[in-house]
Amino acid sequence: MGIQHRNSLRLGLCCLFAAEPVRFRTTTVTSLLRLTKPERLQKLSAICLANANALMEALQFCNHNGIGSFRVNSQILPAKTHPQAGYSISNLPDGSLIEATFRACGQYASENGLRTVFHPDQFVVLNSPREDVVDNSVNELEYQAEVAEWIHADVINIHGGGGYGNKPESLARFSRNLERLSDRARTRLTVENDDRIFAPADLLPLCRSTGVPLVYDVHHHRCLPDEWSIEEATQMAQTTWNREPLFHISSPANGWQGNNRSKHHEYIDVADFPGCWSDLKITVEVEAKAKELAVARLRDELFALNSQVSDN
DNA sequence: AGCGGTCAAGTTGAT
DNA sequence: ATCAACTTGACCGCT
Secondary structure, three states, X not given: OOHHHOXXXXXXXXXXXXXXXXXXXXXXHHHHHOOOHHHHHHHHHHHHHHHHHHHHHHHHHHHHOOOOEEEEOHHHOOOOXXXXXXXXXXXXXXXXXXXXXXXXXXXXXXXXXXXXXXXXXXXXXXXXXXXXXXXXHHHHHHHHHHHHHHHOOOEEEEEOOOOOOOHHHHHHHHHHHHOOOOHHHHXXXXXXXXOOOOOHHHHHHHXXXXXXXXXXXXXXXXXXXXOOOHHHHHHHHHHOOOOOOEEEEOOEOOOOOOOOOOOEOOOOOHHHOOHHHOOOXXXXXXXXXXXXXXXXXXXXXXXXXXXXXXXX
16 A cells, blocks of 8 residues: 555656566567568567556556556557557457456556556647548547556546647637547546647636546646646646546756756656645656656655644 | 667647 | 657667
8 A cells, every 4th residue: 555545645657667677568560560460460469468467567566666646658559550550459369368457457456546547649639630630549549448448547638739820729629529539538538738839728618618627737837838827727627627636747857947848857856846736636647757766756755845844 | 689770640849 | 841849768670
């Protein structure tokens, strides 16, 4: 039982481990397409099974080390939706075992109060004016939603997408395209403020009208501010959630003065952690290159801060 | 066995 | 017009 289960705050690890020997495998489409179809399915089967087992190890590590949430990499089933190399799990030689292993991950997560989350990458753009881009995005979201159901993940988090010179119209397209998602994808979808186009205040109307929760990234908010303070954005974001809110924290690699402030540091500077988050019942995903080491350090530093406060 | 170039996909803005 | 940035590291074919 991890420390944050006793406190209200839950810290989350993103995708990878720095020191712990838990590894997820992947491959490339190019190498897959060089193989015959049976060879290809055999190779994919081995990778997917290895990844299902690695996910179980990852969850066990989190459970034993006070990490309350784990973000699953989009490549957990590599090339799943690729037009040529794509496949369905039931066509893989070890398909049933793969699915059973993922379902066991879900069981383990639920039993131990662990949260799991997906974050599709930059190619998933639900508000693109290009039909083919939206098609691909929907396919990708549906794939991740299937795995999400197996492992009991409750969040599939994406950004608002491009601005295309007209943000309101672009957000309207986002809303419209939501209707193309299945229930299991739609109910898990969340939207996160980014550091270039959509600030929290831009997204709130979308969240209000569609019921899609806002993942508040305070680093992005500092890079792309709006009329809201951090405290205000925190409060607004909380009201969009019908379950435990999910926020993001990171620190700039080269300080707040430099010109590329959006690049992530190895660790979190505890000074960047909003004071108003301390007593909330939320998940905070730690986006830092030092991965589980950064989560551990942040947890210790927050704990030390809180002890000081209560000593006074 | 070790090395380094390459990896499906979108969008923006710096150069 | 090109390219890096975005969770980045891992794979793969060559020697």
